[in-house]
Amino acid sequence: FELYLPVCGAPPGTRFTVGHLGQSLDACIATSAGDSCRVTGRENIRHLHRMRALSDAVIVGAETVAADDPKLTTRLVAGASPVRVVLDPGGRLGRHYRVFTDGAAETLLIRGGRAPGTGADGARHGQAEVLHVPAQERRLDLRALLRALGERGLRVHFVEGGGVTVSAFLRAGLLSRLQVAVAPVVIGSGRPGLQLPATEAMDECLRLRHRLFRMGGDILFDCETVEPATGRHPQVEPTGVQRIL
Numbered sequence: 001f002e003l004y005l006p007v008c009g010a011p012p013g014t015r016f017t018v019g020h021l022g023q024s025l026d027a028c029i030a031t032s033a034g035d036s037c038r039v040t041g042r043e044n045i046r047h048l049h050r051m052r053a054l055s056d057a058v059i060v061g062a063e064t065v066a067a068d069d070p071k072l073t074t075r076l077v078a079g080a081s082p083v084r085v086v087l088d089p090g091g092r093l094g095r096h097y098r099v100f101t102d103g104a105a106e107t108l109l110i111r112g113g114r115a116p117g118t119g120a121d122g123a124r125h126g127q128a129e130v131l132h133v134p135a136q137e138r139r140l141d142l143r144a145l146l147r148a149l150g151e152r153g154l155r156v157h158f159v160e161g162g163g164v165t166v167s168a169f170l171r172a173g174l175l176s177r178l179q180v181a182v183a184p185v186v187i188g189s190g191r192p193g194l195q196l197p198a199t200e201a202m203d204e205c206l207r208l209r210h211r212l213f214r215m216g217g218d219i220l221f222d223c224e225t226v227e228p229a230t231g232r233h234p235q236v237e238p239t240g241v242q243r244i245l
Contacts, residue, residue: 003213003222006177007054010156015146018051019159019166020179021193022218028190029163034067036162036191043216044181046076048160053079055158057108057149061165062088065097072160073104081105083154086128087145087165089113089135093125100126112140142172163193170225171196178208178223181215 010016022040023029030036052058053074064070065086073081084099089112093100099107107128112135123130133148134141149157159169169175180193199205208223 002211003220004050004054007051007156010176013155015150015155015157016176017146017157017159017169017174018055018177018179019169019175020048020051020181021161021163021166022181022183023193024183024185024187024190026186026188026190027193028187029161029193030067030191031187032189032191034191036068039185039187040181040183040218041216044183044218044220047181047215047220049074049076050079051158051160052082053077054156055082056154056156057083057085057158059085059087059157059159059165060161062086062090062093063164064160064162065093065099067162069097071098071102071104082158083108083152084128085110085149085154085157087140089140090138095126097126100128103127110140110145111135112138139168142169142174146174163191163195166193167195170194173225175225178221178225180221180223181218182221183218 007016007018021029022044024039029039052072058072060070060072072084081104084105084107086093086099086107087110089110091111093109095101100109109125109128109130111130111132113132131148133144146157149155159166159175166178170178196206208225210221210223213220213222
């Protein structure tokens with residue numbers, strides 16, 4: 001109840017967005033070659049499937065699809081699979097990936113460069129519908145994206161990866177909660193998880209209220225990303241000045 005009730009209890013008509021990363025003790029989400037399989041254990045993988053089942057949409061970046069070719073369905077738990085939302089502003093992904101071919105769940109491919117929420121041209125990428133949202137230098141306007149998803153009734157979002165995508169949502173102040181699962185493994189010079197602007201002093205860092213949950217050998221940090229006093233989401237400014245929660 002402690003872990004999942006905040007997701008289930010999101011007020012109707014409001015947006016609730018959860019980001020998740022699974023990482024090593026040295027804060028890597030994959031090896032330098034991009035291998036991210038089995039960073040975390042079975043219990044955390046089952047948690048991912050539960051979060052998918054509780055969400056209207058699961059969101060991943062193009063790099064995650066290219067590296068892992070994930071299904072993003074609820075195979076390990078009861079419950080319907082969410083709408084799969086793949087962010088590919090530069091159009092790098094081919095049609096052969098499973099999310100575009102298996103028909104296991106409704107899929108949206110997000111590309112940049114047109115007016116928010118458009119997609120009325122009926123373009124398809126394999127079995128996925130192409131939806132365009134504003135972008136600048138191949139960076140999607142994530143607020144416009146969430147508005148477009150909300151117009152489709154998709155208000156509970158699970159941002160499952162990878163590190164660049166979760167970091168972008170956190171920087172923009174768009175996460176309701178941040179979940180980081182830490183596994184007892186050391187990768188070395190691998191791919192980093194969260195990537196935020198640099199800070200010079202510890203009192204400028206984003207220090208989050210959190211709860212800990214053991215998942216087999218892994219520890220999940222379930223972090224609040226809303227300021228208690230104002231109810232606002234923190235936005236990490238380019239200067240590196242951040243609110244402490």
